[in-house]
Amino acid sequence: MPLTAREILKKYFGYDNFRPGQEEIIQHIIAGNDTLVLMPTGGGKSICYQVPALMLDGTCIVISPLISLMKDQVDTLKGNGIAAAYLNSSQEYPEQQEILESCYKGKIALLYVSPEKLISELSMITQMARPSMFAIDEAHCISEWGHDFRPEYIQLGLLRERFGHIPFVALTATADKVTRKDIIRQLSLKKPTTFISSFNRPNLSLEVRTGTPPGQKLLEVIQFVRKHKNQSGIIYCSSRNKCEDVTTALKNAGISATFYHAGMSASARARVQEDFINDNTQVVCATIAFGMGIDKSNVRWVIHFNLPKNMESYYQEIGRAGRDGLPAETVLYYSYADLTILSKFASESTQSEMNLEKLARMQHYAEADICRRKILLNYFSENLQENCGNCDVCQYPRQHFDGTVLVQKALSAIARTGEKESAGMIIDILRGSVRSEITEAGYDKLKTHGAGSGISGVDWQRYLMQMLHLGILEMAYDENFALKITHYGREILFGRQKAALTILPPLKAREKKTDSQAREVFYYEDELFENLRQTRKKFSAEEDVPAYIIFSDATLQEMARFKPVTEREMLEITGVGEHKFDKYGAVFIRTIDSFLKKRRINQHRALK
Known part of the structure; x- marks a missing residue:
């Protein structure tokens, strides 16, 4: 039958x-x-x-x-x-x-x-x-x-x-x-x-880090990877050169890393993918060329070193993490420079209107001061009623302040330069720079020169991004990315409207509030889990297949938690079917039984 x-x-x-x-x-x-x-x-x-x-x-x-x-x-x-x-x-x-x-x-x-x-x-x-x-x-x-x-x-x-x-x-x-x-x-x-189906992946934490300087970004990434020792992860970069540069920095820090991009030979790419799948390489720094072929279930984190060009790519790429349903982290770095470059590419593409709109939605997500998961799911026509509690905005709710004077300083500098300068020049004017381009243009004579010297250049970038997002400014991509003042911006400049800005969160990496909670939910014995991993590794080497094809990390963690020692108990573990039990079950039961015997002996000795 x-x-x-x-x-x-x-x-x-x-x-x-x-x-x-x-x-x-x-x-x-x-x-x-x-x-x-x-x-x-x-x-x-x-x-x-x-x-x-x-x-x-x-x-x-x-x-x-x-x-x-x-x-x-x-x-x-x-x-x-x-x-x-x-x-x-x-x-x-x-x-x-x-x-x-x-x-x-x-x-x-x-x-x-x-x-x-x-x-x-x-x-x-x-x-x-x-x-x-x-x-x-x-x-x-x-x-x-x-x-x-x-x-x-x-x-x-x-x-x-x-x-x-x-x-x-x-x-x-x-x-x-x-x-x-x-x-x-x-x-x-x-x-x-x-x-x-629901696009909600509640096991993925969502974090965006805005305006981080390049040097600090590399240091943060290295610290992040060291904190996640022996955990597989992917770092997505915007270019081949960036993939190679980040890989070099990680290797110099003693981290097992390699790069993957379309400029490599097919055999070289295949080798990188095999090493990653088989846990021989901890980190892959990749362009978007690395993605669809990965079915690895135990990727524990994904970092976007640069802003993705649309929400579809971003969602698919963070989806490489936590396929086993266990907690996984995602971090997106967002900078004005990335937005500028992607805007240029989008405006010059054959479907410029659509690509610019998709980029705008990506920008909206990155600059959000409401639950990020709500914005992400809304893009795919799904509504989340409650805040997710597992994104940086939920964990660190944004606070606002009256930023009218700050905004007026920036708008005044833009207006006094004839609305023909990009953000970098405007920031230098506000900061009081006297570099040659400033003095030759006479910008050091402007009333607003140095008016914002008390704010760092990085924070000015972050405030300008808020102004773009709020519709106070717009960027002229076809005029070397000059900043233009909108009608709403002029209302603020002339005192007819006020501007509420978000208090900038600190740039330094922050500990997740949910880390301890996640470990309580997925509690298992670390020593037994490692023993089971070694047993799986032997089968993986013998059969020349990725370890997760034998059993996923989630299945091993469930074994480490419930410690099955009979066929009936083992078949109740998620991911253990009849075929896999017949092939591997007895050996994994012996591993668990050996662990329990060793623990009983140690407990007996301790009582003596």
Whole structure:
């Protein structure tokens, strides 16, 4: 008798219950309906097509954009006892033929294929694999409105016309309303139902650090990584050079780090990714080229060294942290310089209006003085009623002051220079600089020269960003980023309006209030957890697969907390299915039993 969806979930994945929305999506697909699934990174999208693939006759063809992502997912499925394979350019022809023959014989439940490979060899692949369904992963890649558009995805719309009798499911972690509509249109989905799961990842803390000087930023990052000893993390940088510079600084500080960007050879990038996945490298400094291929569950933190260009990219990148559901930290550094550079790129792009608007939303998030998670979720059309309590704004509520005089000083300097200077020049005038550019222009004679000398240059940058955000100023990107005074700004300048500014939070890194609370919730025995990690590491080395494919950190922590020593107890641990118990269970039980015996001996000795 065929297994039910819940029986498959327990047998192969080791979970007793589906996450919200998963079971409904699975039943919808099994009924033969087209489906669009939006779930956050780490939210369980894969289960939504992997379970139906084990219930339907034939092979589920999964269209995936990256070779590394295919390999990772296939290794994970095989680790769970599920027959899966992939086809891509890394394989020789005989190996590909052998895989297709296995599909024809009904031995492969899921076949991962790149869009280029599928379209170029469509007839042969579908004749041999006899598809039961199509799953289009990272579906936002098909839309020009998406943040990671890929032209090769466009041809996938032909599939729906050719295979009208089987269900299609499109899945993505990041798509606004416009992108969702475009995915449906481009793929020619038939009356699809759209399932949108909550984008809330409460285990991720959100912090933004504004106006931190470059040198101090590097010192803070080094201190942060040292505080998170032996914890995997990613640092996203805006350029290849910046990736390499940050990596050098970390290495000089004795930290295991490397860089990853598009300027490297494919083999070098693959090597970096393998080392990171296998915990041989603690930190990767990367451009946005590093992301979709990472299915590593125990990334404990993500730092954005520079401002991302849109909310979709930011959300997807912070989503690399805490996929196991355990607490994880995210830090975003925000500076006027980043905003200037990104504004220039956006204004010169082919879709300048859209890209500038997306950047403005990113700026709104970075400058927020209300709960950041509310802004983040609102971007994806989700409302959070209560403050999250796990972002820097919630933990350190913003206070305001009457900044009218301060604002008037800045506006006066801007007006007296003819509204043709950028922020750097205005700050120098306010600070009373006498560098040659100031004196040659006669700005040292202005009434406002030195009027703001009591405020540091860094804090002036932060105040100017507030003024931009409040609509007091605007930036003329096509005039070398000159600052212009808005109508509202003129009302303040001439005393007809007042300006409330946020009291600047200190630049130094602050301890999270929730650190101790998080450890209480996820309490486990450190020594036993480390013993279990070493046991997992041996299996990982023997099988040449990433450690988290054996068991995730979350599963090991649950073992360390509940200490299962029987088959029944071990099968109750989340993430331990029948296949994994048969393969690893006895050894992990011996590790736990050995730990408990050692503790009893030590306790007995202590009593003597």
